[in-house]
Amino acid sequence: MKTELCERFGIDVPIFGFSHAVEVVAAVTNAGGYGVYGATRRLAAEITDEVAQIRAAVGDRPFGLDLVIPNKVPERNDRAELEKQVPDVHRSFIESLESKYAVPKPSEPGMRTRFIRSEEIQDQQIEAVAASDVNMVALGIGCPPAVVELMKSRGKTTVALVGQERHAARALEAGVDLLVAQGYDAGGHTGEVGTFSLVPRIVDLAGDVPVLAAGGVATGRHIAAALALGAQGVWIGTAFLVTEEYAPHLSPGELDSLLHAQATDTVISRAESGKPFRQTRSAWSEEWAMPDAPKPLSHPLHDVLVGDILGAIIEHDIRPLQHYGAGQGIGWFDHLRPVSEVMAELVRDGDAALGKAARLRGAAA
Numbered sequence: 519m520k521t522e523l524c525e526r527f528g529i530d531v532p533i534f535g536f537s538h539a540v541e542v543v544a545a546v547t548n549a550g551g552y553g554v555y556g557a558t559r560r561l562a563a564e565i566t567d568e569v570a571q572i573r574a575a576v577g578d579r580p581f582g583l584d585l586v587i588p589n590k591v592p593e594r595n596d597r598a599e600l601e602k603q604v605p606d607v608h609r610s611f612i613e614s615l616e617s618k619y620a621v622p623k624p625s626e627p628g629m630r631t632r633f634i635r636s637e638e639i640q641d642q643q644i645e646a647v648a649a650s651d652v653n654m655v656a657l658g659i660g661c662p663p664a665v666v667e668l669m670k671s672r673g674k675t676t677v678a679l680v681g682q683e684r685h686a687a688r689a690l691e692a693g694v695d696l697l698v699a700q701g702y703d704a705g706g707h708t709g710e711v712g713t714f715s716l717v718p719r720i721v722d723l724a725g726d727v728p729v730l731a732a733g734g735v736a737t738g739r740h741i742a743a744a745l746a747l748g749a750q751g752v753w754i755g756t757a758f759l760v761t762e763e764y765a766p767h768l769s770p771g772e773l774d775s776l777l778h779a780q781a782t783d784t785v786i787s788r789a790e791s792g793k794p795f796r797q798t799r800s801a802w803s804e805e806w807a808m809p810d811a812p813k814p815l816s817h818p819l820h821d822v823l824v825g826d827i828l829g830a831i832i833e834h835d836i837r838p839l840q841h842y843g844a845g846q847g848i849g850w851f852d853h854l855r856p857v858s859e860v861m862a863e864l865v866r867d868g869d870a871a872l873g874k875a876a877r878l879r880g881a882a883a
């Protein structure tokens with residue numbers, strides 16, 4: 519299943535694997551794919567350290583790093599300033615959940631409150647990434663032309679994730695080297711257009727810029743379909759969650775929710791971050807969907823509201839409220855395997871699916 523893109527980016531198979539775990543990123547790259555580290559919740563010094571860890575594990579093989587840079591964030595990393603904007607009705611709702619599910623306070627701020635997504639933090643992250651030897655920089659939300667230009671001037675491949683044609687047009691104008699067309703099926707923050715509807719439209723728009731298909735790619739058959747849609751490869755998140763390398767980063771409740779979920783057990787909710795986020799269904803998404811629940815706040819104000827309780831839910835193992843970002847492809851994964859095995863199966867089944875398609879065509883000719 520080698521495509522042109524493999525030669526251009528120095529990889530053996532056109533599979534890009536997104537993960538928040540350095541171990542998964544390194545394993546994807548070492549299996550011949552392109553590992554991409556989701557670093558948007560990491561501070562600049564942590565990014566420097568973690569990029570060095572991945573480099574030590576992969577040698578000269580390429581890997582990337584992903585940042586989310588929304589265009590409307592506060593200037594300063596100042597939690598107290600944002601706290602003033604949280605409405606009382608939202609505070610009361612969180613207190614009612616703490617009381618209903620007996621959630622004690624966390625011993626430290628949660629992942630979404632350890633710092634405030636702000637220009638101050640983003641600037642430091644961008645500086646750390648630009649100074650690092652990471653081969654590629656992906657932009658998950660937002661695609662500031664100045665960041666694309668900076669990363670390109672440092673010799674890095676630039677990538678933008680897009681969920682609509684107008685996002686793609688903006689990213690192409692900014693000059694990215696590669697687009698990821700991420701459809702509705704995807705885990706994490708996701709858009710409204712399904713992968714099958716989105717990918718060929720983005721391919722047509724992108725001209726010479728290669729496109730990767732994302733959202734629901736879980737088997738080799740999906741990879742073969744992605745290539746048929748005009749993509750030159752795939753970008754996968756969910757498949758790498760249920761792996762031996764990722765499991766230590768999950769609480770027992772989170773892992774349980776992933777191992778038992780089918781496609782219909784995922785739900786898109788703004789209750790996680792203020793933006794639509796596909797996750798496993800739990801009392802967290804259900805409570806926020808009740809008619810008398812307040813509407814989630816905008817991002818990143820919503821982070822300030824929910825960051826600590828989300829941390830407490832994990833710390834104190836409050837099972838009914840535990841959930842995890844996951845795409846509709848989660849139903850394919852019901853036991854832990856090493857990343858290398860997931861990669862080998864994707865490649866083997868992808869080749870088989872491409873062979874089958876060629877035979878079908880041959881039989882019809």
Ligand SMILES: Cc1cc2nc3c(=O)[nH]c(=O)nc-3n(C[C@H](O)[C@H](O)[C@H](O)COP(=O)(O)O)c2cc1C
Binds near residue numbers: 733
């Ligand atoms: C738990 C989780 C967190 C994610 N966080 C990010 C992120 O921080 N930045 C980003 O660009 N994409 C993020 N994504 C989306 C992935 O990059 C990828 O596009 C998506 O997982 C592909 O669809 P799939 O989940 O069906 O494989 C996340 C996905 C998951 C499952």
